[in-house]
Amino acid sequence: MKNILTRKTIRKYSSRDVDEALLNRLFTEASRTQTMGNLQLYSVVVTRSSEMKEKLSPAHFNQPMVTEAPVVLTICADFRRTSRWAECRKAEPGYDNFLSFINAATDALLFTQTFCNLADEEGLGYCYLGTTVYMPQMIIDVLQLPQLVMPVATLTLGWPAEEPALSDRLPTESFVHNETYRDYSANDIDRYYEYKEQLPENRHFVEINRKETLAQIFTDIRYTKKDNEAMSEGLLAALKKQGFL
Numbered sequence: 350m351k352n353i354l355t356r357k358t359i360r361k362y363s364s365r366d367v368d369e370a371l372l373n374r375l376f377t378e379a380s381r382t383q384t385m386g387n388l389q390l391y392s393v394v395v396t397r398s399s400e401m402k403e404k405l406s407p408a409h410f411n412q413p414m415v416t417e418a419p420v421v422l423t424i425c426a427d428f429r430r431t432s433r434w435a436e437c438r439k440a441e442p443g444y445d446n447f448l449s450f451i452n453a454a455t456d457a458l459l460f461t462q463t464f465c466n467l468a469d470e471e472g473l474g475y476c477y478l479g480t481t482v483y484m485p486q487m488i489i490d491v492l493q494l495p496q497l498v499m500p501v502a503t504l505t506l507g508w509p510a511e512e513p514a515l516s517d518r519l520p521t522e523s524f525v526h527n528e529t530y531r532d533y534s535a536n537d538i539d540r541y542y543e544y545k546e547q548l549p550e551n552r553h554f555v556e557i558n559r560k561e562t563l564a565q566i567f568t569d570i571r572y573t574k575k576d577n578e579a580m581s582e583g584l585l586a587a588l589k590k591q592g593f594l
Contacts (some may be wrong), residue, residue, distance in 0.1 A: 355559040359474025360414045362507030382463035390453035396421040408487035409480040418505035426453035429497040450593035454501045461502045474509035485578045496592035
């Protein structure tokens with residue numbers, strides 16, 4: 350069993366398959382996680398075929414683990430099933446709105462995190478792909494998701510074929526606020542980010558990209574204003590098409 354303090358993101362996997370019985374057991378156990386109104390507002394699309402992985406890959410910027418992992422899981426915020434249940438039981442659903450998407454997305458992400466913890470316990474490796482909400486319409490089209498179903502998370506899953514180093518984390522005091530939120534002074538920022546900024550790999554990253562600070566790597570290269578605004582438009586368009594706006 351892995352300790353949460355040694356949890357690592359795995360991007361390289363062995364050829365060993367992930368047994369369907371094991372995967373279904375983890376799904377069943379993960380379904381015990383918290384959920385709004387006990388409605389379980391999520392669905393999981395399991396992708397094993399090479400053909401479907403190839404189709405999904407462009408939506409995740411063709412990251413190699415999408416096609417190389419034995420299994421790709423797309424976790425969706427899903428009010429479709431609950432709405433169909435209501436319609437079949439003489440009830441009138443009213444879940445075609447943004448609040449319902451937020452509730453379903455919260456359910457889906459809680460389920461995803463619980464599943465990750467259970468996968469760790471089994472010795473499985475996984476990578477959480479934040480790219481799911483960058484170009485959601487591509488995923489919607491490939492997986493044929495109907496209205497009121499929206500992809501919110503993707504996991505590549507398999508047995509690890511690497512042992513990467515632990516990634517750094519900010520100190521606990523940097524994100525815990527007692528009673529009320531306490532804004533950050535420049536001195537606070539210096540103290541909380543010093544370790545991250547002084548890591549040799551981060552210093553090297555700044556140097557080879559000809560930047561002055563590590564923060565500029567994030568604002569100017571990795572997560573730019575231009576990209577964020579463009580992908581926000583795509584996300585809003587997908588939410589509207591799926592019936593949540």
